[in-house]
Amino acid sequence: MTDREKILAAVAQNQPESSPLPNISFFKGDEAGIVEKYINVLTTIGGQVIQVSGYDDIAAWITEHYSADQRLITALPDLKTAAKLFEPVTTGHELADVDLAVIRGHFGVAENGAIWITEELMGHRSLPFIAQHVAVVFNKSDIVPTMHEAYLRIGETEYGFGTFISGPSKTADIEQSLVLGAHGARSMTVFLLG
Amino acid sequence: MTSEAKDHAQLADIFNKDEARVDWHDETLWWVRAKRDKAVHQLPEWEELREAASQIKHNVLSNLNSYLIQFEAQAQANGITVHWAADGAEHNRIVHELIKAEGVTRMVKSKSMLTEECHLNEYLADNGIEVIDSDLGERIVQLAKEPPSHIVLPCIHKKKEEIGDLFHEHLGTPANLSDPQILTEAARVHLRDTFLTRKVALTGVNFAIAETGEFVVCTNEGNADMGAHLANVHIASMGIEKLIPQRKHLGIFLRLLTRSATGQPITTYSSHFKKPRPGQQMHLVLVDNGRTVQLGREDFRNSLKCIRCGACMNTCPVYRRSGGHSYHTAVAGPIGSILAPNLDMKKYADLPFASTLCGSCTNVCPVKINIHEQLYKWRQVIVQEGHAPALKKVSMQAMTWTLGSPSVYRAAGKMGRWVMKYAPFAINNGFNPWYKQRDMPEPPKESFGEWYRKNR
Numbered sequence: 001m002t003d004r005e006k007i008l009a010a011v012a013q014n015q016p017e018s019s020p021l022p023n024i025s026f027f028k029g030d031e032a033g034i035v036e037k038y039i040n041v042l043t044t045i046g047g048q049v050i051q052v053s054g055y056d057d058i059a060a061w062i063t064e065h066y067s068a069d070q071r072l073i074t075a076l077p078d079l080k081t082a083a084k085l086f087e088p089v090t091t092g093h094e095l096a097d098v099d100l101a102v103i104r105g106h107f108g109v110a111e112n113g114a115i116w117i118t119e120e121l122m123g124h125r126s127l128p129f130i131a132q133h134v135a136v137v138f139n140k141s142d143i144v145p146t147m148h149e150a151y152l153r154i155g156e157t158e159y160g161f162g163t164f165i166s167g168p169s170k171t172a173d174i175e176q177s178l179v180l181g182a183h184g185a186r187s188m189t190v191f192l193l194g
Numbered sequence: 195m196t197s198e199a200k201d202h203a204q205l206a207d208i209f210n211k212d213e214a215r216v217d218w219h220d221e222t223l224w225w226v227r228a229k230r231d232k233a234v235h236q237l238p239e240w241e242e243l244r245e246a247a248s249q250i251k252h253n254v255l256s257n258l259n260s261y262l263i264q265f266e267a268q269a270q271a272n273g274i275t276v277h278w279a280a281d282g283a284e285h286n287r288i289v290h291e292l293i294k295a296e297g298v299t300r301m302v303k304s305k306s307m308l309t310e311e312c313h314l315n316e317y318l319a320d321n322g323i324e325v326i327d328s329d330l331g332e333r334i335v336q337l338a339k340e341p342p343s344h345i346v347l348p349c350i351h352k353k354k355e356e357i358g359d360l361f362h363e364h365l366g367t368p369a370n371l372s373d374p375q376i377l378t379e380a381a382r383v384h385l386r387d388t389f390l391t392r393k394v395a396l397t398g399v400n401f402a403i404a405e406t407g408e409f410v411v412c413t414n415e416g417n418a419d420m421g422a423h424l425a426n427v428h429i430a431s432m433g434i435e436k437l438i439p440q441r442k443h444l445g446i447f448l449r450l451l452t453r454s455a456t457g458q459p460i461t462t463y464s465s466h467f468k469k470p471r472p473g474q475q476m477h478l479v480l481v482d483n484g485r486t487v488q489l490g491r492e493d494f495r496n497s498l499k500c501i502r503c504g505a506c507m508n509t510c511p512v513y514r515r516s517g518g519h520s521y522h523t524a525v526a527g528p529i530g531s532i533l534a535p536n537l538d539m540k541k542y543a544d545l546p547f548a549s550t551l552c553g554s555c556t557n558v559c560p561v562k563i564n565i566h567e568q569l570y571k572w573r574q575v576i577v578q579e580g581h582a583p584a585l586k587k588v589s590m591q592a593m594t595w596t597l598g599s600p601s602v603y604r605a606a607g608k609m610g611r612w613v614m615k616y617a618p619f620a621i622n623n624g625f626n627p628w629y630k631q632r633d634m635p636e637p638p639k640e641s642f643g644e645w646y647r648k649n650r
Contacts, residue, residue, distance in 0.1 A: 004278035007434065007482045012259045014490030019256045021439060022249040024446060027239065041459060092424045093390055111449075112459035125471055126423035129416045129463075147445040147460075154441065160469035164448075166460050169416040173331035173347065175354045176222055177374035182330060183385060184416025184463065 029145025034110045035192070038143050042113030046180050047167040047188045051140070055079060058102070058137060058191050066100055074102040075123045076137065092126030101131035101185075105165075107142035108190070109150050114166035115190065116150060118159040125161050129169075134185040136165070140194040201544035201583070206516035219351060220514040226347070227508040229457030230558065237453070247446050248562035251499035254437055255489060261404040261437045262480070268407025269478060272469045277479045282312030285481045289314060289396065289429055292477055293323055296427050298393050304411070304418035305329040306398030307345050307502060308431050308481060310524035314396075325396075326388050328417040330381050337364045343518030345525055346455050346504035351517050385417070395421030399432035399478075400501070401447055405440045408468035409478065412451065412461040419465055427475045430467070434480050435498040447501060450560035454503040488536045493571045497532045499561040506555035506565055512548050521545060528555035532568040535576065543581035546572035604643065611637045 001009075039049045052058055059082035066072055072083035073095070083102055089095060103122055105115035115136050119125055128134050144150050154162075169184030180186060200208075210216055234240050254261060266276045279285035285308075293301055301318070303309065303325050315325045315336075327336045331348035335341065337360045342348030349357070358371040367380045397418040402409040409430055411418045422428040438447065452458040470476035489495050507513045507527030518526035523534040523542060531545035546569045555565040576582055577590070596606050613620050614637035622629055 002278070003280040003284055003482075006280050007278055007480070007486060008259055008262060010482070010486035011262065011434070011489065014486055015258050016256045016492070016495065019249070019252050021253045022246050024246050024250075024442070027243070027246075027445070045458070045462075096386075096390055109460075114460050114464070124423075126420070129419040129423065147449050148442075151442040151445040156441075159466070160471070162466045162468070163419070164460065164464040166462050166464075169414065169462055171330045171378055171415050172456075173329070173334065173349055174357055174374035174377055175352075176225070176347075176350075177354075179375050179378040181382065182378060182415035182417070183328065183382060183389070183420050 024148070027146070027148045029111060029149060031145055034143050034145060035140055037110040037145075038108050038113065039192075041110065042108075042167060042188075042190060045113055045167040046170060046178075047113055047190060049190045049192060051192045054193070058082070058135075061191075062100070062102065062135075070099040071097055072100045072102070073098050073123070073127070073131070075121060075127075076102060076104055086123035086127075089124055092124050092130055095124060095127055095130050098127070098131040100133045100135065101127045102135045102137065103128060105136040105138040105190075107144060107150070107153060108138060109145075109147060109164070109166075110143050111146045112166055114150075114164035116154065116162065116164055118157075118162040120159075128163070128165060129184040131185055133187045133189070134165075134168075135189040135191060137191040137193060140192040200522070202516065202520050202522070202548040203544070205520035205522060206548075209517040209520055210515070215351075215353075216515055216517075219517060222350065223508045223514045226456060227505070227558075230454055230505055230508065231457075233453040233457040233459065237449075243446055243450055244560055244562050247450055247501075247560060248499060250438060250443050250446065251561050252496075254439065255435070255495060255498055258434065258437070258489070261439060262434060265402060265404040265407055265437055266480075268403075268405065269409075270407070272407045274407065274470065274476045274478050277477060279479055279481045279483070281483050282314075282481070285309075285312045285431065285479055285483070286314050286317040288479055289431070290318060290321055290323065292427060292429055293318070293394050296394050300324045300326070300392055301394045301396060302326050302328050302388050302392040302421045302425070303396040304398065304413065304421055305332055305348075306396065306431050307342075307524055308398060308433055308483075309396065310341060312431075312481070312483065314431075326385075326392075328385050328388065328415075328421055329413070330378065330415060330417075333381060333385065334360060337361075341519070341524065343526065344504060344507055345502050351519070386420075389417075389420040389424050392421065393425055394427045394429065395425035396429045396431060397422055399430050399436050400451070401444060402432055402437050402478075403439075403441050403444070404437050406468065408441075408466050409436075410444060410448075410464060410466050412448075412464050414458075414462045416463055419463055422465075422467070423471070425474070427477065428467070428470070429477045429479065431479045431481060434482055434485055435500075451501055451503055454505040454558065454560040484537045488533070491536065494532060494536060494568055496563050497529065497536075497565075497568060499563055500529050500533075501561060503560055505558040505560065509554045509558050511550060511552065511554070516548065521548070528565045528569065529563070532563075532565060532572060535572050539576060539579060540581050543576045544583070546570075546576060547586075604641070607641050611639075611641075 055078035062082040074083040075086045169182045171182040334349040343351045354372040361367040513527040534542035553566045
């Protein structure tokens with residue numbers, strides 16, 4: 001008997017009588033003041049939100065805050081004047097010295113500041129994590145109230161890797177003192193378009 | 195005497211020698227509990243979320259066989275290699291084989307309490323494989339050659355000065371550092387080098403979705419992602435009870451998990467791994483290690499609903515004052531005390547007694563596990579199976595004899611009052627465990643029975 005057969009047989013023998021899944025469709029968040037809520041929550045957890053009217057504003061911000069000798073990468077063609085357009089890499093190691101990565105996000109979640117980002121928006125899976133700083137662009141109209149609406153929106157879409165990112169990487173492992181910039185990005189800037 | 199041979203009370207005695215540290219530990223964890231309350235009170239639907247989570251997990255446990263088969267098929271279709279391990283030894287062997295197949299002797303690992311339960315690091319070290327734990331708290335306890343003392347806050351028992359000393363000794367930082375910012379930066383530099391040079395990375399699994407064959411890993415530090423996305427081989431280890439039916443159920447669990455754990459609305463990263471990167475291998479090890487036995491114990495199967503948030507530890511008056519190491523098991527605190535006896539009833543016979551049965555753990559549990567009731571039930575099982583400590587057994591028998599006979603009960607009461615009045619030294623001494631950290635009360639002049647006969 002293989003371990004697989006052993007485990008499945010033991011489970012079949014010991015699992016209780018089947019009980020139904022609960023209805024969770026009534027869980028809904030509040031749409032009112034959703035943009036302000038998103039900005040408040042993300043700011044509280046260490047992120048920065050900048051409202052912009054177009055890509056030119058973002059390009060100007062990047063040029064103002066980063067210097068030409070830094071490695072700035074973007075997966076957005078609209079920003080290629082301010083940062084180098086992402087070119088495919090063999091491994092994430094080639095991105096180890098990226099100072100700023102600017103990528104697109106699908107949508108934000110007001111209750112926790114998270115942004116849903118899938119692999120095809122990242123260039124390489126490692127980019128949002130390995131870059132010293134990360135900036136994410138998405139439409140102001142693409143904010144949902146809670147995680148329930150977030151998963152409704154994700155639905156059955158196909159991806160190899162996807163992640164919710166909510167603020168800069170952080171830790172409080174040393175005496176519960178919050179420190180931003182653990183292993184991932186030291187800062188997270190969100191550009192709300194529109 | 196090794197620490198394995200000491201019971202919870204004896205290990206708690208060691209922790210309690212430093213009273214100032216106990217107070218600090220107690221207050222720090224209570225502060226985390228207070229943060230949890232603040233986050234929870236912002237959601238009017240909190241109780242409905244707990245109920246939904248509990249019911250979803252019940253559905254999972256009652257259909258685990260078909261969900262496991264469905265998950266395996268979906269994961270394989272996604273390009274993930276699925277392994278099955280009946281116990282910790284088999285899990286460790288599988289991981290070792292995968293490392294050997296890649297031709298390396300080093301691995302980076304993010305947080306996985308399952309690998310603590312299986313003693314993976316020790317096993318791999320014995321086989322010449324170096325493992326570096328990448329969660330900051332876990333790296334700190336690893337450098338100190340200690341196990342984590344808390345499932346979410348692994349080095350909650352350590353002072354920043356001690357961490358500064360460890361980093362000075364092992365990472366070459368200047369002596370006497372204690373600023374968390376500077377220490378974290380030192381760890382960032384050290385571990386970044388680790389992430390960039392390891393070809394195999396192991397992560398835990400917070401949730402796995404039967405419907406889609408994907409799994410979700412939650413971290414604040416980004417260490418699981420740094421390891422997995424840079425490695426040629428990603429191994430994910432999960433207990434079979436981590437399955438949930440559908441993707442949309444993550445909405446419930448991700449809302450509950452970090453609010454319960456630390457009072458955050460969500461972890462910084464909630465990463466959904468569905469397919470390996472081009473050229474990467476992704477392996478998933480499904481581990482039983484006693485879980486199917488627990489599934490068959492009607493009184494205790496609800497413990498398998500646990501999502502490892504640690505809320506029951508932060509709120510527990512015994513955990514906060516005895517420290518995680520006093521539980522001598524991978525998962526400490528109230529939940530650990532109902533999981534561990536399933537693995538080895540004799541070795542962990544002391545743990546269900548390390549509780550006041552106050553019920554606070556049950557009240558904060560995000561998946562509504564009746565933790566304190568299970569602690570009480572384990573006590574009965576342990577005594578019936580003959581694993582109760584000898585002193586407890588004798589005193590319980592004496593109590594049964596005394597309470598079983600009115601005349602013996604009256605005589606014992608009289609004798610007790612006489613001793614407390616005329617010979618207090620006979621009970622106010624180190625042989626009486628009740629006298630530790632407590633004064634015995636003033637003896638009453640008469641029993642209630644005697645008073646009632648005079649005054650009715």
